[in-house]
Amino acid sequence: MKTVFKAFDMDTSLKSKNNYFINVQFSFFPMTTAETLVRTLKKELRPSLKEKKRAQQRFVSLKKVIPKKEAEVVLGGSVAKGTQLKGPCDIDVFVRFFDATNCSDRLETFLKRSFNGVKRLHGSRDYFQVGPVEVIPVKYVNTEQEKENITDLSPLHTSFVNKNLTVSQKDDVRVAKKFFKAQKLYGAESYLLGFSGYVTELLIAHYGSFLALLKAASAWERKTSIEFSKTKAAHQFQEPLVIVDPVQEDRNAAAAVSLEKKLLFSAKAKEFLAKPSKAFFVVKRMKPEGVILRVSPLAEKKDVAGAKLLQVYKKICGELREFHVVKSDWNFSQMYFLCEQKKLSSEEIIRGPPQFSAVHASAFRKKHANVFEKEGFLYAKEKRIHSTPLQKITFVLKTTYVTDRVRSIQVKP
Numbered sequence: 474m475k476t477v478f479k480a481f482d483m484d485t486s487l488k489s490k491n492n493y494f495i496n497v498q499f500s501f502f503p504m505t506t507a508e509t510l511v512r513t514l515k516k517e518l519r520p521s522l523k524e525k526k527r528a529q530q531r532f533v534s535l536k537k538v539i540p541k542k543e544a545e546v547v548l549g550g551s552v553a554k555g556t557q558l559k560g561p562c563d564i565d566v567f568v569r570f571f572d573a574t575n576c577s578d579r580l581e582t583f584l585k586r587s588f589n590g591v592k593r594l595h596g597s598r599d600y601f602q603v604g605p606v607e608v609i610p611v612k613y614v615n616t617e618q619e620k621e622n623i624t625d626l627s628p629l630h631t632s633f634v635n636k637n638l639t640v641s642q643k644d645d646v647r648v649a650k651k652f653f654k655a656q657k658l659y660g661a662e663s664y665l666l667g668f669s670g671y672v673t674e675l676l677i678a679h680y681g682s683f684l685a686l687l688k689a690a691s692a693w694e695r696k697t698s699i700e701f702s703k704t705k706a707a708h709q710f711q712e713p714l715v716i717v718d719p720v721q722e723d724r725n726a727a728a729a730v731s732l733e734k735k736l737l738f739s740a741k742a743k744e745f746l747a748k749p750s751k752a753f754f755v756v757k758r759m760k761p762e763g764v765i766l767r768v769s770p771l772a773e774k775k776d777v778a779g780a781k782l783l784q785v786y787k788k789i790c791g792e793l794r795e796f797h798v799v800k801s802d803w804n805f806s807q808m809y810f811l812c813e814q815k816k817l818s819s820e821e822i823i824r825g826p827p828q829f830s831a832v833h834a835s836a837f838r839k840k841h842a843n844v845f846e847k848e849g850f851l852y853a854k855e856k857r858i859h860s861t862p863l864q865k866i867t868f869v870l871k872t873t874y875v876t877d878r879v880r881s882i883q884v885k886p
Contacts, residue, residue, distance in 0.1 A: 507749040511683055514754060515644035518651055520559045528552050528564050531606055535566050538587040543579070545569040545613060549627055551670050554634045556646040564606045567628050573612035573621060580610045595774070598622050617721045629720045630671055637678045645683040649673050651754045652683070656741050661729035664779030668734070672727045675699070675716050687742040693735070759802050763811030764862050765885040766870075770805055772880065779805065781878035792869050796862045807885070812862045819860060825851035 528548075536546040550565035551557035570576040577599040584591045584601055592602040600609040612625045620626055638646065653659035653668050661669035668676075679699050680686040693714075698707035701719040709723070713735050716727040745753050768785075770778035786803040789810060796812035803809075823841065826833035828851050838844050841853030859865040863884065869875060870882055 505749075507684055507746065510749050510751060511645075511648055514648045514651065514751075515641075518559050518647040519644065520557055520562075524559065524562075528557075528562075531564055531604070532566055535584075535603065535606060535608060538583050539568055539580075540583070543570060543583075544576075544610075545571075547628055547631075549609070549631055553631045554638075554674065555640075555643050556634070556638075556650070556670065556674055558647055558650055561605075565627075566606055566608045567624075568608060568610050569613040569628060570610060571613050573610070573625075576610040576612070580608065584608065596624075598624060600624075620721075623721075623724075626720050633719055634671075634674045634678070638674065642677050642682065645677045645686075646674050648683045648754075649677060649686060652741075652745075653738075655754050655756050656737065658734055658738050658741075662776045662779060663729075664776065664783040666729055666731035666734055668727070668730060668738070672716060672730070675701075675719070675726055679716075684746075687746055690739050691742040691746060693739050695732075697735075759804060759807075759809075761802075761807060761809035761885075762800060763809055764866050766808040766866070766882055767885050768803070768805070768807055768882050769880040771878070785875050785878050785882070788874060789866060789869055792865055793862055796865070810862060810866065815861065817857060817860045819857055820854055821857040823853045823855055825853060827851075 532546075532548050532552075539546050545568075547553065547567050547569060548565070549567045550563060552562065552564055568576075568580055570579070577593075581591065581593060581599075581601065584603060588603050590604070594600050594602060594607075598610060600607060602608075609624055609627070611627065612619070612621050614620050614625050614629070617626060617629075650659060650670065650673055653673065658667045659665070659673075660667045661672070676686050676699075677683065679701070680689050696713055696715070698710075698715040698717075700707050700717045702717075702722070704717075704722055706717045706722045707715045710717075710725040710728070712725055712728050712730070713732040714727040714730045715725050718724040718726040741753065768782065770782055772778075773781075782803060782805065786801075786808055789808070790798055790801060793810060793812060795817060796814040798810055799813050800811040801809060825837040825841075825844070827849055828834055828846055829849070834851055837851050837853070841855065843854040845852055845854070859868055867884060870884075875882060
């Protein structure tokens with residue numbers, strides 16, 4: 474355990490008529506395990522100068538191809554805010570058009586003059602992929618009232634973060650992001666429903682540090698509201714976590730965070746504070762067990778394709794209730810389901826309607842041959858069609874619910 478100098482008191486007292494003695498009392502307080510760990514992580518997670526330089530070079534090469542009279546070109550995302558994690562990261566470039574009329578088409582023309590392999594992506598306003606860089610056309614605005622599209626405000630988000638986070642707090646953001654990623658809490662996409670990078674930055678701006686965030690989150694109530702102004706705008710939102718966007722106060726920046734992910738974060742925060750460990754920041758590789766499926770998603774936007782894969786995953790989990798799924802997971806290439814029950818009996822009991830419900834009881838008796846009564850309800854004994862998890866999953870994979878939501882899916886031999 475490290476011991477660091479934290480404070481001292483200087484007490485000057487008259488000991489005799491002609492002599493003064495300065496009594497300096499030093500107090501030493503050991504850093505907690507959590508503080509030591511966070512300090513280490515801050516150093517480890519900072520991007521190198523080489524990584525920063527590479528991102529800047531890519532930005533400059535794009536900036537050169539946009540006429541200055543048409544637009545201002547600025548860096549966006551975590552790179553612009555200085556909150557990116559060490560290693561490969563997305564680079565966002567915003568092209569702020571002074572006149573946003575047909576800005577996607579105009580941007581495409583500028584880009585294709587200088588770059589090969591420019592890919593147009595569809596969104597609320599079409600944007601572009603140029604190698605590892607996303608280039609987003611927006612309208613040049615200075616206030617929320619001027620916006621025509623939600624993306625127009627992104628440069629203002631960057632400005633707010635840079636004005637309200639210190640260099641040390643940006644390190645805290647990186648630690649929080651790593652924690653979220655390791656605990657499968659990071660990402661606001663519809664198949665993740667977790668904490669976005671911007672929400673992570675706002676949480677640190679509000680609470681002051683990563684450890685302060687954990688202490689607060691461990692005591693969050695079912696609904697939690699955070700505001701950066703005194704307008705009291707939080708009451709208009711119903712989501713479990715409300716963070717009023719300081720740039721756009723009619724928007725909940727944390728609207729995507731589900732109650733499940735919020736509660737999971739609170740639980741993990743308590744666990745870490747009780748027993749700090751670097752293990753909380755290690756992204757674990759999926760280790761498939763039981764029935765393993767190979768998956769190929771639909772050729773759609775990742776958010777859309779991911780949401781459909783999640784629906785398939787949940788459908789299979791639901792169909793396996795009788796087998797008691799004890800471990801399961803999924804990603805964009807595979808799913809797996811480990812069940813406690815490896816094989817069920819050859820017969821199953823099907824519960825029917827109350828015996829006094831004449832119409833429904835009659836229909837149930839016609840459908841099933843071996844019907845009996847118990848405690849006021851009708852039951853039927855039938856031969857079980859799917860007695861193993863593999864048989865059940867194989868059946869579910871053939872349903873249109875599944876086939877409509879994936880390009881391909883099959884049991885791994």
